[in-house]
Amino acid sequence: MAACVETSRTDARQAPLEMETPPISSCDYDYDQQSKIARFCRPSPCNRASMEIPISCRTVMKPGSRRFPEIPARDNVWEKIREEAKMTSGQEPILSNYYQTVILSHDSFSSALANNLALRLGSSMSFSSAALYDLFKGVLAEDKGIVESAEEDMRAVMERDPACTGYLQCFLNFKGFLACQAHRVAHRLWSQGRRTLAQVVQSRVSEVFAMDIHPGARIGRGVFFDHATGVVIGEAAVVGDGVSILHKVTLGGTGKATGDRHPKIGDGVLIEVGTSVLGNIRVGEGAKIRAGSVVLKEVPPSSSAAGNPARLVGEEDNPVMLNRIPNLSMDHKWHVAEWSDYVI
Structure with a gap:
């Protein structure tokens, strides 16, 4: 024996937002008929640290609507x-x-x-x-x-x-x-x-x-835990595909209630450092949770939440919609000026 010491997530996937069809030369798609989850593109090594991918790259390609793009090796x-x-x-x-x-x-x-x-x-x-x-x-x-x-x-x-x-x-x-x-x-x-x-x-x-992840929690594919120290994920939590999570993040409950009591994180979400998402609430696909936030209510897809307690960037009825895929850009400052009139 060589040196003898040496997934899962919820089956019910949420469909991503459908956008107007963009150029497709740089994107990589998954055409599974059940999930219809778009795969995300990979920036070149020379600029990957600062690359911001337009969120329209997540377009869902429907069979027969146009020629499928070639999938890069x-x-x-x-x-x-x-x-x-x-x-x-x-x-x-x-x-x-x-x-x-x-x-x-x-x-x-x-x-x-x-x-x-x-x-x-x-x-x-x-x-x-x-x-x-x-x-x-x-x-x-x-x-x-x-x-x-x-x-x-x-x-x-x-x-x-x-x-x-x-x-x-x-x-x-x-x-x-x-x-x-x-x-x-x-x-x-x-x-x-x-x-x-x-x-x-x-x-x-x-x-x-x-890191303390309850074995009952369900975690998707292509998940990135950056630094990772102090991450806590509860038993009933679900983390989608392509999610990026920084250190000192808690996906927890709100008390001693049992059952389905933990957050559901959609595909392509970015959760920044020192954030707590509490209770059986959903963070929609492609959303961003700002550093230090305490999230107690649902966050719509492709929106941004910040603060303690967190509120949506923009107005509650008309939040600012992100035009970047946050889990790929890893941009921690974009739109921060719109959250408050006074930010230092």
């Missing part, structure tokens, strides 16, 4: 990780044994991911790394969707984080990515009725990565 994540490990081993010989153990000795992405998580989360108090490796590898083998979601999460980090220099760095060092993948395993166990085991995994993730 996507990176093979596992090949990229191995290439970067080999290159870095030559540049930093002191890391060569480490990379051999955690990357190059494995024959698949799922095996390496199981090993990496097991090494990070193993503990003499609960699980050995070897036992965790067997557990994680078994779950990843029976649910390929977790592996596919992990690959989409890595692509999301590469697209949205200017500090990320490569897939290898994300795979080994980004705790938001690692905690999310451990949660996917815990959620699978939770869904199978193995709830005690799922909660033990959750506890170790909280101890090691300082």
Whole structure:
């Protein structure tokens, strides 16, 4: 055995807003007839830190309405990780044994991911790394969707984080990515009725990565947890595809009520640092929640909310509609002047 220690979200997807058809040369679409969720385009490496993608790029293409755009080739994540490990081993010989153990000795992405998580989360108090490796590898083998979601999460980090220099760095060092993948395993166990085991995994993730995601929470694909420290997500929360969440964010309840008590975050949402979204409320697709906000009411799609308690940018009956995809632009200041007459 190679170095023997090594998704899910709600099935009911909300359809994105339909816009007038824009030029399509730079966008990448998913034509699944059930979800009709548009995939987002990837900025080039030279300008990805400042790129702002018009929200009209999310146009839903209906079969027969026009010629489908060609879908650009996507990176093979596992090949990229191995290439970067080999290159870095030559540049930093002191890391060569480490990379051999955690990357190059494995024959698949799922095996390496199981090993990496097991090494990070193993503990003499609960699980050995070897036992965790067997557990994680078994779950990843029976649910390929977790592996596919992990690959989409890595692509999301590469697209949205200017500090990320490569897939290898994300795979080994980004705790938001690692905690999310451990949660996917815990959620699978939770869904199978193995709830005690799922909660033990959750506890170790909280101890090691300082993120507390209840194993009952459902998280979509292409999710980016930036910095990730202090993120708390409750049991009944749902996080959509392509969401970006910064550190010190809480998706929580409003008291001790049980049942469906946590937020539902739509596709393509950006939730900025220090935000709390509380209660069984919906944040619509493509919305933005400003830093430090406390959100207690529903946020419409493609709108922006700010403040404590949060209110919509613009008027409540006619909020300012974003013309950028917030989860991709990662712009934390746009429209801030419209929220208040006095902003410093």
